[in-house]
Amino acid sequence: MTKMPGNPKTDNHVTLLSMDDVYLFNEGTHFHLYDKLGAHLIQHGGTAGVHFALWAPNAQEVSVIGTFNDWKKGRHVLTPVRESGVWEGFVPDIGKGMLYKFHIVSRTGGYEVDKTDPFAIFNETPPKTASIVWDLDYEWRDSQWMANRRKHNALNAPISIYEMHLGSWKRVPEDGNRSLTYRELATTLPEYVKSMGFTHVQFLPIMDHPFFGSWGYQVTGYFAPTGNYGTPQEFMYLIDELHRYGIGVILDWVPSHFPTDGHGLSFFDGTHLYEHEDPRQGFHPDWNTCIFNYGRNEVRSFLISSALFWLEKYHVDGLRVDAVASMLYLDYSRKEGQWIANRYGGRENLDAIEFLRRLNEEIYRAYPDVQTVAEESTAWPMVSRPTYVGGLGFGLKWDMGWMHDTLEYFKQDTLFRKYHHNKLTFRTMYAFFENFVLPLSHDEVVYGKASLLGRMPGNEWQQFANLRLLFGYMFGQPAKKLLFMGGEFGQRREWGHDTALDWELTQYDQHRNIQRWVADLNHLYQRESALHARDLNSGGFEWIDCNDAESSVISFIRKDGSSDDLILIVCNFTPIPRRNYRLGVPCGGSWRELLNSDATQYGGSGWGNFGGVTAVPIPLHGRTHSVTLALPPLSSLFFKHDSR
Known part of the structure; x- marks a missing residue:
């Protein structure tokens, strides 16, 4: 000093x-x-x-x-x-x-x-x-990524996000079980993410926060990365390395609330400077935190400056905005008499709406090659539509409805799944109203909910088969994808922020097989334009049969519209293998089996279709041709039409 x-x-x-x-x-x-x-x-x-x-x-x-x-x-x-x-x-x-x-x-x-x-x-x-006192001097080496990142972040690009908490991904047990530093992460994380086929990583908040156990969602430093893992330049180095491997970086950003710690923003100068003075507007009952006063000019300048800061100074490729629903509704998590209506007598937070619109306008004006992602858990309309048509202006929105319905369905005993079939099919009623991301996030593997593997019913074999089926169904669906760390190898226990993931599980075949399945799904998703180019467009999806509740089977087509590529996805949600299962298809010829979650290399029983099937001119399901398939138990199958 x-x-x-x-x-x-x-x-x-x-x-x-x-x-x-x-x-x-x-x-x-x-x-x-x-x-x-x-x-x-x-x-x-x-x-x-x-x-x-x-x-x-x-x-x-x-x-x-x-x-x-x-x-x-x-x-x-x-x-x-x-x-x-x-x-x-x-x-x-x-x-x-x-x-x-x-x-x-x-x-x-x-x-x-x-x-x-x-x-x-x-x-x-x-x-x-x-x-x-510090500076942000750093010599970036990611010019190639920055020049081309528009194509990686485009809405018609494959976007598969690996969500992670930096402090608990891996640890150093021989050094007091400490977390990896930014530089240590930079030596292992980019290669792992690349090998697994993910296109982006999303970090739980790295902005400075006073309590490690909050996972970062109670921010005190809106312009400072946490020093728990190193200096600002070392965090830049981590991002730089991810970019060199072709991996985009999304940061969790929290403009919805901030903690009441005395050294932070609350009651800053003897007044409620950043937050509303009236607790019915300025205090969040769920988190015991302060709520920003979005109607105050200087507060809007502060928050939008924070968002642009990370995009400019740290070269990040997107911001995931936390708890948007809590910002939009004045009565969010409040009882009658505990909130103040807007000037029209409604429950909508007009100042927050205007703030979010201006936020997205400024971000996309300055950085049209990034994405903003809303965690918005209600049916608020046009979250991911442009502000000039009345939307909030986000690029993408988490599909929380899909997540809830899907996990509710998968926890059912397979014998009774036929009574819950609509939980699989309802999504297509709204799937293209927004630009959706399908999230299997950190929130789904904490607080007694169990790990993804732990939620699956049946014996051990069936649990792993169900998890492979879940991931196959997810990657077949039209939308971008997000998976929280540990899910990719079948973490058995719930996530805990103060310990590393159970990487030792990957020495066992069942867990390595899940890991291989997720990697192959990611690589297929990137390779086949039919699986990603129209993720957000109804023209890229067609049901074959969504009504076979009795068999608990669904089938659909994915297509990209710019070529003749067609991919057929079939999912069998029961442990009953189905021989001679006939499905209508849009054209004749060969349908090559690309992936089968029941293949032995993924830990399955080895049932399959000998590499593919041939469509015959027998009409079915409103199609001119049909195929006869062998559907393995608890499986997802991907077939590609050979247009040659």
Whole structure:
């Protein structure tokens, strides 16, 4: 660290904020605040130092305290920037690595507090709470990825996401069972994700958070990656390596709420600056957290600046926006009398709606080659439709309905699945209303829900067969895909954030076979345009037979529309093998078997169709031809029409 200056002072004649900056910030349209507020290493008059700036409009006095002044308040006092509510000043002769906070004396109630910098780009690891003077200097090596990522993130591209929690993917037991660092992850994660055929990784929130057990969803540092795994540059290196392997990176981003920790954003300057003052609007009863005041101009600038920051400075390829439903509804998780209606008497949060629309407009204006993804759990219309037609403007939306229906169906004893057949078929009633992602996420393997494998009924063989069937059904469906780590090799226990995945299971055939099946599904999904080009278009999907509830069998066609490629998917959801099962198909000729989840290399019984079948001119299911198939027990089959 740089030594403490002998004569501490603050030069208040140095400014990074122009009158335009102030105007746009107060107007709510400054979306690059990270270049102006916070701590910035600069040169002034030939002297190196740090420019500090903080928004605290109700402050009577703001000073910077830190290792450079023995944490003495009042030694480096900032001055207000006109009527903006911003305070700033230049401290000479200090540099990178210095610890600091802002000491705020409020105008009201004698309130004084030390706050972490809301715009800090690096902070101490909890339970310590100081910010660290830092820079974001890094020499990126991903120019090829950045030049071509539009095709990887396009809605007609194969998008298969590996969702993961950095701290519990793998650990180092010989070193106190610590998590891997960003750099250690960079040596193993990209190659693994690539070998498994996933196209993207999605990290549970890496933004700074005070409690590791929150998984990152209670953010205190909206511009700082957590220091639990290393420095900002080391996180950049991880992203860089993923890009070099052709893997996109999506970050979980949480603008829906923030924690009440005293060093964070809550009651920031003696007022409810970032959150609503009235708890009926500003306090979240489910999570005991604060809710942003989306109607305040400066708060909108803050949040949209945060989103753009990760896209610009860290080259990320998308943002998954958490808990959108909680933002959209004023009565979300509230009883009668616990919420305030909007100006029209309704339950819709008009400020949040406008914020989300502006957020997506600004992201796609600046970065048209990325995607935003909404976790929205209700039937709110047009979440993933453009704002100019009345949508919220997201690129994609999680299909929570599919997830709930599918897992509910799979937990049923196979004998009774025929009574729940509509849970498999209902999705097609709405499948193309939004640009959907099918999520089997971290939320489905915690809190007593059991692992995906643990949810499957039957004996051990049937459990693994059911899991292969689940993944085959998922990859056959029209939509993008998401799978939480551990599911790809059949993790037996629920996920726990404080221990590594049970990688030792992969020494056993059943788990290696599941892993091989997921990899082959991913590679097929990428290779066959019929399985991804029209994921979000009804023209890419046709039912063959959705009504065979008695046999618990469904069959459908996937197609890309730009070629004659057709892929037939057939799923048998019972352990009963079905011989001579006849299905109508749209054309004659050979139908080659691409994948069979019951093949012996996946741990199945080896039933199959000897590599393919030939369609004959016997009409069925409204088609001119038909095929006779052998349907293995608890299986999914993929056939491709040979158009030669």
